[in-house]
Amino acid sequence: MDYNFHEIEKKWQDYWEENETYKASDDFSKKKFYALVEFPYPSGHGLHVGHPRSYTAIDILARKRRMEGYNVLFPMGWDAFGLPTENYAIKHNIHPKKITAENIANFKRQLKSIGFSFDWSKEINTTDENYYKWTQWIFLKLFEKGLAYKQEMPINWCTSCKVGLANEEVVNGVCERCGGEVVQKRKSQWMLKITEYAQRLIDDLDEVNYIEKIKTQQRNWIGRSEGAEVDFALAGVDKKIRVYTTRPDTLFGATYMVVSPEHPVIAELSDKITNMDEVAAYQKEAAHKSEFERTEMAKDKTGVELKGIKAVNPVNGTEIPVWISDYVLMTYGTGAIMAVPAHDSRDWDFAKKFGLPIIEVVGGGKDVQEEAYTDVSEGVMVNSGFLTGLSVKDAIKKMIEYLEENGLGKKKVNFKLRDWVFSRQRYWGEPIPLVWCDKCGWVPVPYEELPLTLPELDKFAPGEEGESPLAKATDWINTKCPHCGGPAKRETDTMPQWAGSSWYFLRYIDPNNDKALASTEKLDYWMPVDWYNGGMEHTTLHVLYSRFWYKFLYDIGVVKTKEPYMKRTSQGMILGENNEKMSKSRGNVVNPDDVVNEFGADTFRTYEMFIGAFDQATPWSENGVRGCHKFIERVWNLQPMLTDEDGYSKDLEGLMHKTVKKVTEDTERMKFNTAIAAMMSLVNEFYKKGKVTKDEFKTLIVLLYPTAPHISEELWQRAGMTGYLHDAAWPTYDEEKTKDDSVEIVIQINGKIRGKLVVPAEISRDELGKLVCDSEEGKAAIAGKTVVKVIAVPGKLVNIVVK
RNA sequence: GCGCCCGUGGCGGAAUUGGCAGACGCGCUAGACUUAGGAUCUAGUGUCAACGACGUGGGAGUUCAAGUCUCUUCGGGCGCACCA
Numbered sequence: 071m072d073y074n075f076h077e078i079e080k081k082w083q084d085y086w087e088e089n090e091t092y093k094a095s096d097d098f099s100k101k102k103f104y105a106l107v108e109f110p111y112p113s114g115h116g117l118h119v120g121h122p123r124s125y126t127a128i129d130i131l132a133r134k135r136r137m138e139g140y141n142v143l144f145p146m147g148w149d150a151f152g153l154p155t156e157n158y159a160i161k162h163n164i165h166p167k168k169i170t171a172e173n174i175a176n177f178k179r180q181l182k183s184i185g186f187s188f189d190w191s192k193e194i195n196t197t198d199e200n201y202y203k204w205t206q207w208i209f210l211k212l213f214e215k216g217l218a219y220k221q222e223m224p225i226n227w228c229t230s231c232k233v234g235l236a237n238e239e240v241v242n243g244v245c246e247r248c249g250g251e252v253v254q255k256r257k258s259q260w261m262l263k264i265t266e267y268a269q270r271l272i273d274d275l276d277e278v279n280y281i282e283k284i285k286t287q288q289r290n291w292i293g294r295s296e297g298a299e300v301d302f303a304l305a306g307v308d309k310k311i312r313v314y315t316t317r318p319d320t321l322f323g324a325t326y327m328v329v330s331p332e333h334p335v336i337a338e339l340s341d342k343i344t345n346m347d348e349v350a351a352y353q354k355e356a357a358h359k360s361e362f363e364r365t366e367m368a369k370d371k372t373g374v375e376l377k378g379i380k381a382v383n384p385v386n387g388t389e390i391p392v393w394i395s396d397y398v399l400m401t402y403g404t405g406a407i408m409a410v411p412a413h414d415s416r417d418w419d420f421a422k423k424f425g426l427p428i429i430e431v432v433g434g435g436k437d438v439q440e441e442a443y444t445d446v447s448e449g450v451m452v453n454s455g456f457l458t459g460l461s462v463k464d465a466i467k468k469m470i471e472y473l474e475e476n477g478l479g480k481k482k483v484n485f486k487l488r489d490w491v492f493s494r495q496r497y498w499g500e501p502i503p504l505v506w507c508d509k510c511g512w513v514p515v516p517y518e519e520l521p522l523t524l525p526e527l528d529k530f531a532p533g534e535e536g537e538s539p540l541a542k543a544t545d546w547i548n549t550k551c552p553h554c555g556g557p558a559k560r561e562t563d564t565m566p567q568w569a570g571s572s573w574y575f576l577r578y579i580d581p582n583n584d585k586a587l588a589s590t591e592k593l594d595y596w597m598p599v600d601w602y603n604g605g606m607e608h609t610t611l612h613v614l615y616s617r618f619w620y621k622f623l624y625d626i627g628v629v630k631t632k633e634p635y636m637k638r639t640s641q642g643m644i645l646g647e648n649n650e651k652m653s654k655s656r657g658n659v660v661n662p663d664d665v666v667n668e669f670g671a672d673t674f675r676t677y678e679m680f681i682g683a684f685d686q687a688t689p690w691s692e693n694g695v696r697g698c699h700k701f702i703e704r705v706w707n708l709q710p711m712l713t714d715e716d717g718y719s720k721d722l723e724g725l726m727h728k729t730v731k732k733v734t735e736d737t738e739r740m741k742f743n744t745a746i747a748a749m750m751s752l753v754n755e756f757y758k759k760g761k762v763t764k765d766e767f768k769t770l771i772v773l774l775y776p777t778a779p780h781i782s783e784e785l786w787q788r789a790g791m792t793g794y795l796h797d798a799a800w801p802t803y804d805e806e807k808t809k810d811d812s813v814e815i816v817i818q819i820n821g822k823i824r825g826k827l828v829v830p831a832e833i834s835r836d837e838l839g840k841l842v843c844d845s846e847e848g849k850a851a852i853a854g855k856t857v858v859k860v861i862a863v864p865g866k867l868v869n870i871v872v873k
Numbered sequence: 874g875c876g877c878c879c880g881u882g883g884c885g886g887a888a889u890u891g892g893c894a895g896a897c898g899c900g901c902u903a904g905a906c907u908u909a910g911g912a913u914c915u916a917g918u919g920u921c922a923a924c925g926a927c928g929u930g931g932g933a934g935u936u937c938a939a940g941u942c943u944c945u946u947c948g949g950g951c952g953c954a955c956c957a
Contacts, residue, residue, distance in 0.1 A: 697899055
């Protein structure tokens with residue numbers, strides 16, 4: 071009766087597949103549970119041990135929900151458009167479609183070998199024409215509603231991928247994907263107006279149950295701030311410069327202005343500016359700096375005064391100089407600021423460097439000539455005319471009222487979030503279904519002509535200047551305008567990888583529908599996703615983008631809820647044995663195939679969950695894997711200890727109920743490591759006794775089933791239980807029976823442990839105190855001293871304070 | 874620089890509301906068995922000058938009682954990074 075996991079795991083994987091055990095039901099009268107994990111990008115490297123950490127966790131929850139009577143949808147698919155495949159295609163001159171198919175086959179084999187309870191009948195692939203037809207459909211809807219627009223603008227250009235990047239894809243000034251240098255390049259790009267949804271993307275976070283860290287990151291990324299726009303007149307010129315400030319209260323302390331080097335006012339005033347050569351040189355210098363250099367330069371401020379120009383402070387009429395500096399960004403606010411060096415550290419640095427005046431307007435801090443006073447929660451306004459004496463909070467309110475009454479400015483909310491750069495000059499992505507007609511402008515490809523499929527090419531590399539590979543497909547490009555019938559050209563840009571993943575969870579619901587992205591009936595039943603787990607790295611990319619698309623689909627009536635995901639959790643990273651990030655170059659990569667072959671899928675799954683706290687990074691340990699394998703084998707070897715007795719034996723009844731409670735609760739809290747520890751302890755108890763009743767064994771393997779499904783099913787069958795384990799119900803526990811009749815109480819004297827006493831569990835505070843004081847241990851401790859106080863905590867301890 | 878999280882044995886990590894620190898696993902030690910193995914079972918395993926004392930990065934504080942709360946400091950991680 072050796073534990074032959076190869077045989078057992080194959081047997082049950084085949085059984086589940088043949089019988090479609092985990093197929094979601096179309097019975098919409100049942101309560102539903104939509105469990106979702108991020109679908110993988112099928113790279114050539116195969117599955118990483120990090121993928122199964124997320125998948126096993128949600129698989130455990132999906133299996134538990136089925137046992138609790140839910141109709142569960144737990145699907146899987148492939149996010150298969152993307153650069154690595156395309157780069158491989160370019161290098162080896164193989165069609166990306168072919169590479170994608172091979173990679174998917176490998177991923178699928180690996181996932182199946184681990185025994186996840188995916189409903190494979192719902193499998194999707196973002197590169198399927200019948201899938202991206204609907205990605206294109208959503209894009210056309212966005213275009214129709216004015217949320218997609220083309221604009222010439224400076225974009226983040228990855229010099230290595232030769233592709234434009236969204237702001238979200240630039241990390242520390244380098245490409246998020248390849249680490250290549252990112253420079254600014256002017257290009258005409260398709261943009262999506264995610265900014266129009268900024269406020270709703272913040273507000274509706276209140277309605278969902280994401281872990282707090284994710285909510286915070288989303289809020290920070292959207293970056294809402296409240297303040298005011300203020301117009302500064304220019305002396306002797308009929309022109310105004312508008313600034314945005316979150317601190318209108320400090321307006322009396324504005325001693326100069328700064329506009330960004332790209333600000334249009336500079337060109338408009340070029341005949342008034344007396345040092346235009348110097349200014350132009352600075353503009354040129356700023357334009358040549360890459361994003362990386364601009365952030366590197368953060369320490370030392372540079373700038374040039376616009377000589378011949380003076381602005382007028384609207385509240386006190388003072389004339390103040392105007393400067394240009396690249397610390398002011400054209401992409402935020404109005405591209406111009408009022409500088410208050412006394413209460414802003416950046417302005418302070420600039421003022422000190424260029425000898426500009428510093429006027430204190432909020433009192434109560436240190437000398438503003440020495441340091442900017444920015445934390446003004448306690449401050450009171452000084453030198454500020456009608457604001458003097460007010461708190462900062464009241465001063466902000468009063469100043470906004472004043473500005474609005476006098477037509478000098480108004481209250482304004484700003485966001486850091488920028489519109490989403492949606493064009494990629496690449497082959498392996500969804501073609502943007504638009505046509506350029508010289509007469510009609512941008513015309514959408516008619517819905518009935520979707521999908522607009524990729525043209526067949528034999529070379530996939532982008533042009534040196536970054537033009538799309540599609541630009542070479544002349545037969546494909548030249549077409550007729552759907553509107554006027556005249557000659558027209560297709561858009562050659564494709565969509566970014568985030569397009570397909572922004573709505574994939576909707577397609578799972580109805581993957582073969584050719585009339586709609588999914589039927590309304592099915593969408594209404596299954597949405598929203600009940601529990602979504604994935605990596606932290608997708609918080610400001612995928613999660614934000616997909617929430618935006620979902621809200622748009624809500625607005626046009628496709629879906630009925632405001633938010634796609636009710637709950638979002640995140641797993642920690644699995645590191646190499648040396649505590650470093652797993653990577654080929656570090657030589658510390660663990661291949662899931664090797665673990666499954668040597669120890670089996672059940673051991674692999676158990677270890678993935680036992681490795682450490684689910685949300686924290688933890689190093690891999692082969693000895694840890696062996697420990698879990700030993701546990702699985704110990705469960706197997708309980709078989710000869712099985713008795714014919716029914717029910718729980720008297721001495722283990724409490725422990726059985728406690729274990730059911732612990733595993734049930736810990737699973738819901740994603741404390742998988744402690745749930746497994748509880749099962750290990752239970753098995754240890756069975757070994758100590760040398761026997762286990764049928765019902766005790768049954769409870770154990772039901773609890774173990776979500777974590778280690780193959781061995782559990784096998785043991786269920788071998789023990790002669792009726793039916794199949796996957797049809798069994800999740801065990802219940804009796805709260806009363808989890809409580810012991812008597813408990814051991816710790817006796818403390820002045821906080822030090824001096825003894826222990828077993829007392830009845832149900833006992834009042836007073837009784838407990840008395841009982842302990844009257845006990846031998848208590849008496850001994852008190853002897854010869856005065857009792858000052860007795861603190862009794864039922865079920866825990868009694869602390870006697872003596873003198 | 875700002876914001877958030879984390880510092881617990883030789884290691885991974887436990888510890889609802891402040892209430893026996895170190896569950897569970899690894900490793901280590903000893904024993905049993907034996908077809909001699911990376912097998913299995915049993916027992917032990919925080920530290921020390923050891924019937925006691927000390928112990929959750931360091932220092933202070935609140936409390937009858939602190940890993941848990943407060944302040945401070947050091948170390949590590951993540952996020953944002955000139956966002957006005």
